Amino acid sequence: MTGMMTAAETTSAVRARRVSAVEVTRAAIARLNAVEPAVHAFVQTFPEKALAHAQRIDAAVAAGEGASLPLAGVPVAIKDNICLGPDLHRSGDGLGIGGRTTCASRILEHYESPFTATAAQKLINAGAVVIGKTNLDEFAMGSSTEHSAFGPTRNPWDTTRVPGGSSGGSAAAVATRVTPLALGSDTGGSVRQPAAMCGVVGVKPTYGRISRFGLVAYASSLDQIGPITTNVTDAAAVLEVICGPDPLDSTSASPEHHAMHGDLSARLEEPIAGLCLGVPRQALSSANHPGVAKAFADAIKTYQSLGAEIVDIDLPMTDAGIAAYYIVALAEASSNLARYDGVRYGRRAQIKPGEGLVELYSRSRGEGFGNEVKRRIMLGTHVLSSGYYDAYYATALKARRRILQDFQSAFMGEKTGRGCDAVLMPTAPNPAFRIGEKTSDALAMYLEDVYTVGVNLAGLPAMSVPAGFVAEGGRDLPVGLQLVAPAFQEARMLRVARMFERETTFHTREPVIQ
Amino acid sequence: MSTPHAHPLLSAEEVRRIARLARLEVSDAEAEEYRASLSAVVGYMSRLRDVDLSGVEPLAHIGDTHTRMDEDVPGSSLSNDALMKLAPDRWEGFVKVPKVLDDGGGA
Numbered sequence: 109m110t111g112m113m114t115a116a117e118t119t120s121a122v123r124a125r126r127v128s129a130v131e132v133t134r135a136a137i138a139r140l141n142a143v144e145p146a147v148h149a150f151v152q153t154f155p156e157k158a159l160a161h162a163q164r165i166d167a168a169v170a171a172g173e174g175a176s177l178p179l180a181g182v183p184v185a186i187k188d189n190i191c192l193g194p195d196l197h198r199s200g201d202g203l204g205i206g207g208r209t210t211c212a213s214r215i216l217e218h219y220e221s222p223f224t225a226t227a228a229q230k231l232i233n234a235g236a237v238v239i240g241k242t243n244l245d246e247f248a249m250g251s252s253t254e255h256s257a258f259g260p261t262r263n264p265w266d267t268t269r270v271p272g273g274s275s276g277g278s279a280a281a282v283a284t285r286v287t288p289l290a291l292g293s294d295t296g297g298s299v300r301q302p303a304a305m306c307g308v309v310g311v312k313p314t315y316g317r318i319s320r321f322g323l324v325a326y327a328s329s330l331d332q333i334g335p336i337t338t339n340v341t342d343a344a345a346v347l348e349v350i351c352g353p354d355p356l357d358s359t360s361a362s363p364e365h366h367a368m369h370g371d372l373s374a375r376l377e378e379p380i381a382g383l384c385l386g387v388p389r390q391a392l393s394s395a396n397h398p399g400v401a402k403a404f405a406d407a408i409k410t411y412q413s414l415g416a417e418i419v420d421i422d423l424p425m426t427d428a429g430i431a432a433y434y435i436v437a438l439a440e441a442s443s444n445l446a447r448y449d450g451v452r453y454g455r456r457a458q459i460k461p462g463e464g465l466v467e468l469y470s471r472s473r474g475e476g477f478g479n480e481v482k483r484r485i486m487l488g489t490h491v492l493s494s495g496y497y498d499a500y501y502a503t504a505l506k507a508r509r510r511i512l513q514d515f516q517s518a519f520m521g522e523k524t525g526r527g528c529d530a531v532l533m534p535t536a537p538n539p540a541f542r543i544g545e546k547t548s549d550a551l552a553m554y555l556e557d558v559y560t561v562g563v564n565l566a567g568l569p570a571m572s573v574p575a576g577f578v579a580e581g582g583r584d585l586p587v588g589l590q591l592v593a594p595a596f597q598e599a600r601m602l603r604v605a606r607m608f609e610r611e612t613t614f615h616t617r618e619p620v621i622q
Numbered sequence: 623m624s625t626p627h628a629h630p631l632l633s634a635e636e637v638r639r640i641a642r643l644a645r646l647e648v649s650d651a652e653a654e655e656y657r658a659s660l661s662a663v664v665g666y667m668s669r670l671r672d673v674d675l676s677g678v679e680p681l682a683h684i685g686d687t688h689t690r691m692d693e694d695v696p697g698s699s700l701s702n703d704a705l706m707k708l709a710p711d712r713w714e715g716f717v718k719v720p721k722v723l724d725d726g727g728g729a
Contacts, residue, residue, distance in 0.1 A: 509680060
């Protein structure tokens with residue numbers, strides 16, 4: 109056991125001045141230095157700035173301002189597609205973390221954002237201390253964190269394996285107890301799947317719950333920032349800080365939507381009476397790894413022992429959802445990434461005499477993007493191109509509506525006569541795979557996302573909680589249980605997750621780095 | 623419309639055409655590599671056409687159906703300097719790009 113305090117414990121200790129934010133930050137940096145050579149979760153660290161910020165938190169607490177800092181002194185790691193600007197609280201103060209926002213791409217290798225993402229700013233305003241930026245698949249495009257221009261992150265449970273992705277660095281940072289909290293982003297499972305593979309909690313909130321301002325866009329209609337923590341209680345506490353409307357993001361949900369479902373922590377410990385959970389028959393696929401199937405069956409039994417009613421539901425679009433997801437996501441990606449042109453910011457390639465703008469664009473992009481990003485941009489370009497649009501993109505948008513309707517039908521109980529509080533699925537069909545095992549087969553990697561992508565297409569909240577271990581090659585690999593809830597029902601989802609967590613000890617196990 | 627991909631494998635020429643549309647410089651060797659993976663994924667995506675989606679309305683975006691109206695009041699914005707210093711090549715207050723018009727080619 110590393111003895112790392114949870115986010116809630118840290119806040120309470122720092123506010124009560126039992127420990128200083130500086131001491132907590134020092135411990136986080138020491139832990140980072142100990143595990144980073146084996147894991148490579150970070151692409152940048154900010155030890156001096158973090159300590160300076162921690163000092164300011166301690167001063168604020170000493171001045172009696174602790175009550176206004178719900179994350180006082182909590183060390184956090186931020187995925188490196190979330191912008192941190194040079195200022196802390198007001199324009200020109202120069203006290204911010206700054207640094208680079210690389211998206212693990214050569215094209216943004218030296219990019220320094222002039223502004224800070226709203227979600228990161230809210231963490232900072234709440235007293236959290238940013239200690240570093242974490243590794244990811246380039247532009248969040250991947251399920252393994254292998255597609256990083258700065259080298260792969262390794263799974264803390266078995267360093268020959270991937271941590272999942274794309275928020276693999278954030279999941280590994282929390283799994284190794286460097287920080288109790290990290291931010292990731294989830295476009296098709298990029299928070300939940302690495303959380304599952306690293307044995308930690310990861311939440312993808314309802315689309316619109318958390319501002320996307322300052323999150324570098326991959327697929328704008330699917331992207332959501334989400335927290336990764338060691339436990340459900342911390343996840344609820346962090347969501348309370350970072351959720352909310354934002355005038356800087358026109359897709360953030362209205363204040364009325366946010367207000368409707370209220371406090372996420374207040375009733376967390378209250379079990380839901382008469383709990384009803386839907387289990388899609390597609391989630392019982394024989395393609396699941398046997399260890400995943402066993403952990404999933406055990407999780408269902410755990411809920412049954414708590415008195416939950418389990419109903420069979422049908423999500424017939426589960427497999428087709430992968431195709432729909434990749435069409436929608438990559439179409440949006442091809443548009444979003446058109447902004448990297450080597451002109452206004454980012455890497456610019458050299459051109460020869462006689463060459464012009466098209467060569468400048470094409471070479472800057474050809475040199476700056478990695479193979480997987482180029483593959484995805486080309487796929488997105490193809491599905492939107494003349495003569496193919498109806499066959500792919502328009503069809504995928506219809507599939508998207510059907511996927512949402514299928515979930516809504518389960519939540520309403522239209523076919524079963526009993527509305528589900530949440531839907532249960534494995535987070536991923538397999539535990540962490542070996543580094544290099546799937547890099548040569550893009551399609552095989554995409555198929556790993558079968559249980560996560562539908563949620564993004566439907567805009568629903570979902571989360572992964574630790575649900576067991578699979579013995580592979582002499583190591584225990586974590587397995588996640590996924591919960592999906594109706595839109596804006598995070599409070600209910602977190603309570604259902606907490607009911608499971610109270611009955612199990614999987615979330616308390618820590619990896620031993622070898 | 624015509625049926626795309628009666629033959630599932632994209633040709634190298636099609637891959638180069640897509641790369642040109644996407645403004646991505648790829649070598650012939652890279653185009654050949656992408657041919658296999660793009661074909662596999664496009665083939666997989668094509669299976670969606672076997673799902674009966676007749677009568678289903680497309681859904682492009684989740685979320686509030688109303689466009690939010692903001693008050694028309696000036697707010698703070700990023701400084702010109704902060705943004706200009708991000709440009710890889712600039713001259714005085716301008717971002718530099720290669721010559722777009724030919725010499726003497728006036729309209």
